[in-house]
Amino acid sequence: MSNRTFTMIKPDAVANGHIGGILDMINAAGFRIVAMKMTQLSSAKAGEFYAVHKERPFYGELVEFMSSGHIVAAILEKDNAVEDFRKLIGATNPANAEEGTIRKKYAESIGRNAVHGSDSDENAAIEGDFFFSGLEKF
Numbered sequence: 355m356s357n358r359t360f361t362m363i364k365p366d367a368v369a370n371g372h373i374g375g376i377l378d379m380i381n382a383a384g385f386r387i388v389a390m391k392m393t394q395l396s397s398a399k400a401g402e403f404y405a406v407h408k409e410r411p412f413y414g415e416l417v418e419f420m421s422s423g424h425i426v427a428a429i430l431e432k433d434n435a436v437e438d439f440r441k442l443i444g445a446t447n448p449a450n451a452e453e454g455t456i457r458k459k460y461a462e463s464i465g466r467n468a469v470h471g472s473d474s475d476e477n478a479a480i481e482g483d484f485f486f487s488g489l490e491k492f
């Protein structure tokens with residue numbers, strides 16, 4: 355089991371001024387920030403990142419939203435990082451997210467849901483490499 359995961363603070367949360375609040379929750383839950391950057395995805399890059407969802411009905415909307423403003427990308431480290439971070443962010447739909455989760459506090463809707471978290475160790479590595487070079491992942 356790997357001890358790293360990958361996250362993005364999505365355009366809704368960045369635009370609404372929640373970078374600090376979300377990073378506080380990530381730190382309080384015991385994750386170390388390994389690498390971090392603010393950037394904006396082109397629609398081509400957002401489409402590539404979420405290519406696994408290409409055939410889903412929400413893909414176009416997802417790509418448009420994820421390229422609509424700045425995001426903060428980060429690699430996080432902790433024992434059992436992928437699973438523990440998915441618990442910290444809560445359910446995809448904030449209506450189903452538990453109290454104390456990032457999405458319960460900050461997500462606006464299933465589409466504008468504040469944060470991304472990798473769903474497997476394999477994808478955490480792929481997604482981290484999508485944003486960060488080897489020199490940036492110390």
Ligand code: RTP
Nearest residue numbers: 412416445446464465466467469470471472473
């Ligand atoms: P993420 O990848 O962003 O961490 O979210 P997730 O694993 O909880 O959810 P996933 O199934 O991977 O879906 C990716 C993102 O697509 C949007 N979505 N919209 N309108 C819809 O029914 C719908 N379903 C999913 C969400 O923003 C979700 O985070």
Ligand code: MG
Nearest residue numbers: 470471472473
């Ligand atoms: Mg996902």
